[in-house]
Amino acid sequence: MNNIRVFLVDDHPVVRAGLRAMLGDLEGITVVAEAADGGAALAGLARLHTLGEPADVVLMDLQMGAGMDGVTATGRIKAGEAGEPPPPVLILTTYDSDADILAAVEAGASGYMLKDAPPEQIRQAVLSAAAGGTALAPEVAARLMGRIRNPEPALSAREVQLLGLLATGMGNRAIAKQLFISEATVKTHLVHIYGKLGVDNRTAAIAVAAQRRIIRRP
Amino acid sequence: MNNIRVFLVDDHPVVRAGLRAMLGDLEGITVVAEAADGGAALAGLARLHTLGEPADVVLMDLQMGAGMDGVTATGRIKAGEAGEPPPPVLILTTYDSDADILAAVEAGASGYMLKDAPPEQIRQAVLSAAAGGTALAPEVAARLMGRIRNPEPALSAREVQLLGLLATGMGNRAIAKQLFISEATVKTHLVHIYGKLGVDNRTAAIAVAAQRRIIRRP
DNA sequence: GGCGGAATCAACCTTTTGGTTGATCGCAGG
DNA sequence: CCTGCGATCAACCAAAAGGTTGATTCCGCC
The missing domain is CATH 3.40.50.2300 (Response regulator)
Incomplete structure (x- = not known):
């Protein structure tokens, strides 16, 4: 059937x-x-x-x-x-x-x-x-x-993932351990994220990301 | 009936x-x-x-x-x-x-x-x-x-106000200017907030506050 | 096959936060 | 009236985050 x-x-x-x-x-x-x-x-x-x-x-x-x-x-x-x-x-x-x-x-x-x-x-x-x-x-x-149409700088999947952890309040070290990468790499990603979101610190990044629905608010 | x-x-x-x-x-x-x-x-x-x-x-x-x-x-x-x-x-x-x-x-x-x-x-x-x-x-x-057994420490109105600004991504200096207080006072408030929320950095404070609906993220 | 972007890491430095101690002022409640 | 608490500020030190430069690897794409 x-x-x-x-x-x-x-x-x-x-x-x-x-x-x-x-x-x-x-x-x-x-x-x-x-x-x-x-x-x-x-x-x-x-x-x-x-x-x-x-x-x-x-x-x-x-x-x-x-x-x-x-x-x-x-x-x-x-x-x-x-x-x-x-x-x-x-x-x-x-x-x-x-x-x-x-x-x-x-x-x-x-x-x-x-x-x-x-x-x-x-x-x-x-x-x-x-x-x-x-x-x-x-x-x-x-x-x-x-997202495709807009020239809004697209975040890579990795960067979005990082943002998610960022929003939980984790520090760079904790994020690094969680993702099995070094703290240096976390910082590099963050710099990129800040640049793309037009922001210069993590809290602002979370605020913008939440507003643009890039991450979800729990 | x-x-x-x-x-x-x-x-x-x-x-x-x-x-x-x-x-x-x-x-x-x-x-x-x-x-x-x-x-x-x-x-x-x-x-x-x-x-x-x-x-x-x-x-x-x-x-x-x-x-x-x-x-x-x-x-x-x-x-x-x-x-x-x-x-x-x-x-x-x-x-x-x-x-x-x-x-x-x-x-x-x-x-x-x-x-x-x-x-x-x-x-x-x-x-x-x-x-x-x-x-x-x-x-x-x-x-x-x-909650009745061990009531969570209540945030003062001022502290909630600070949390609100915190969530927008403002730095301590910006918050101080916005509220017409010194940076030192902002830091003092933050220490109190961290203590009451059981947290040790601003992003985690935002996460907890948002989760407990102390602040609201639109 | 080379080019560019993403991801990874290191070293270095500056700025911002976090944590502590201590102090003053004003107001509400016992 | 005195005690407690919230709000305010200062100085200081340690830790974390931010910023820069540079380098490597691995992709996919022209």
């Missing part, structure tokens, strides 16, 4: 119920399983796989940190089962900071939707992902477009 | 669908209306009231800023319609910062639940609120208990 089998991953029972109600009523889509965190998700995906009825799409909430691992781990399933492509991962989150989007895309997500999206948009995204395509929320797409 | 009439307020269609599915199936509870923001909520509540079938409970998401106004505004309905008690407002949110909880309780919310709560807990909270009682999520209750 031509039914799209969806796996829900979200730590909020309310959200899972909402997605179930929203997607389950639709022709051609079936919610086959759910999980509340990344670990349970991987276990569930493996179980479905051994049962011979793998999920077609993983719809996953992007929680800080834990969610991202889920994406990469899902991608790694492929490595173990050569020939079997891993199910596309569709990110569904509340925030739309550049850092999150870049991290998700880099980790191999095939879509990035916002939770305040209308139901039809989410359905379309699921269908698109299942068909092997990609799906970006209009807001997200607009952000990326503007 | 003895049916509890619930009004849903949440800007996420997904969450609304989830709550509808979760509460609607339950005996004695009916979701009578929904709104995506505070303004629509007030309009909807007024409309239901004039129709003679007012809502018994308002289940409201707490978004930064806008949500809180909704609670106070809902409370103000009472003022206009003397004798008619306003429906109890049950807060349902993702975060559980002290500032949010206190603000909600102070604004007159009769409950504070987290979105990752199990369905049964949310149902109980609705029933409790409808009966005129209060409902706090266990995590929230624990937080408040701990």
Whole structure:
């Protein structure tokens, strides 16, 4: 049969119920399983796989940190089962900071939707992902477009990553250890970041980055 | 009939669908209306009231800023319609910062639940609120208990003001000029702030203050 | 194959912060 | 009335951050 089998991953029972109600009523889509965190998700995906009825799409909430691992781990399933492509991962989150989007895309997500999206948009995204395509929320797409259009000096992925750590209040030394690089390198990156953001200290960099939604405010 | 009439307020269609599915199936509870923001909520509540079938409970998401106004505004309905008690407002949110909880309780919310709560807990909270009682999520209750036991040192108004400027990326000198005080005084204030927030540098102070909603980053 | 950009590191120096101690002033509460 | 606390300032030292120069490696691209 031509039914799209969806796996829900979200730590909020309310959200899972909402997605179930929203997607389950639709022709051609079936919610086959759910999980509340990344670990349970991987276990569930493996179980479905051994049962011979793998999920077609993983719809996953992007929680800080834990969610991202889920994406990469899902991608790694492929490595173990050569020939079997891993199910596309569709990110569904509340925030739309550049850092999150870049991290998700880099980790191999095939879509990035916002939770305040209308139901039809989410359905379309699921269908698109299942068909092997990609799906970006209009807001997200607009952000990326503007990023290309504008001569606003683009921060490299590494620089954005650094900004994220910066915003947590870590010192240069702590950041260096976290990223397995030297303090000198951290300082070099910071100088570049300051230049691109038109700023001359770390707090101002955080302020600008938060305002431009380059990083997210927790 | 003895049916509890619930009004849903949440800007996420997904969450609304989830709550509808979760509460609607339950005996004695009916979701009578929904709104995506505070303004629509007030309009909807007024409309239901004039129709003679007012809502018994308002289940409201707490978004930064806008949500809180909704609670106070809902409370103000009472003022206009003397004798008619306003429906109890049950807060349902993702975060559980002290500032949010206190603000909600102070604004007159009769409950504070987290979105990752199990369905049964949310149902109980609705029933409790409808009966005129209060409902706090266990995590929230624990937080408040701990706060009473060892109250966190409160920041003075001046210190909060300084934090605000700090978050804009200003250096000590700039802050001093802005506030017409000396740099030495700025440093003294900062030392106090660091002590109270359990932190040892300005970026971490901003991070903690933002997380506790002591300051707000637009 | 070379060119440029990203990422990495080192050494050096200046400026800014952080931390401490101590002091004065004014105001509110017991 | 005196005690405590917030706000204000000073001087000093140590640590961290900011800025510069220069160098290496690894990419992708023309």
